[in-house]
Amino acid sequence: MHGHVLSSWWRAHQGDGGCGAFGRHGWSCGPGGGRPWGGHGGPRDGEGDLEGEGFGGGAFGVRRPLRFLAYKLELDERQVAELARILDELKTERAQGEVDRRRSLSGFADAVGGATFDAARANEAAALRVATAERLKTAVTGALAKLHALLDDDQRGRLAYLIRTGVLAL
Secondary structure (H helix, E strand, O other): OOHHHHHHHHHHOOOOOOOOHHHHOOOOOOOOOOOOOOOOOOOOOOOOOOOOHHHOOOHHHOOOHHHHHHHHHOOOHHHHHHHHHHHHHHHHHHHHHHHHHHHHHHHHHHHHHOOOOOHHHHHHHHHHHHHHHHHHHHHHHHHHHHHHHHOOHHHHHHHHHHHHOOOOOO
16 A cells, blocks of 8 residues: 555544544444444454454353354254353353352462461462362363264364364363
C-alpha cells in the first residue's frame, strides 16, 4: 500500500475512538460495543475467529464450550443436552478445585507467616493440592469417556483434532 493511501485512510478513521466506520455510525465502541450486535469478534459474543476474543477461557479452554462444541462437532439436540450435563459436572468440579487452590495458598501462607516454619501446615496444604489434582484428573478423564460414548466416529475424530491442535485446552 502506498504511503499516501495509508495516510489518507488513517486520517479518515481518526476521531472515532478506534472503531473505524462503526464509531462514525453512532454505534458504541466500548466494552460490548463496536457493532450493533455487540462485541468486536463476531455476530454474537463468543462466535467468530478462534484466535479472537470469542473463544478464550472456561471449561475445555473456550469461553462457551457447549455452543462451540455443538457447532464444531455438529451435534444433534440429544447430544447437546448430554454435553451440557457433562460440562456442568466438569464446571462444578473445577470450581471446587479453585476453592481448594485458594485454601492451599492460605495454608502455605500460614506455614511461612509465623516466627517458625510450620512444616505440618505446609504439608497439609500440599496434600490438599494433590487431592484436588487427583479429583480433577478423574473428572476430566470421566468427562472425556462420556464424550467418547456420546459421539460418532466422525465427531470423535473432530474432537481429537481440536484437542491435538490446542483449540480445546483440557
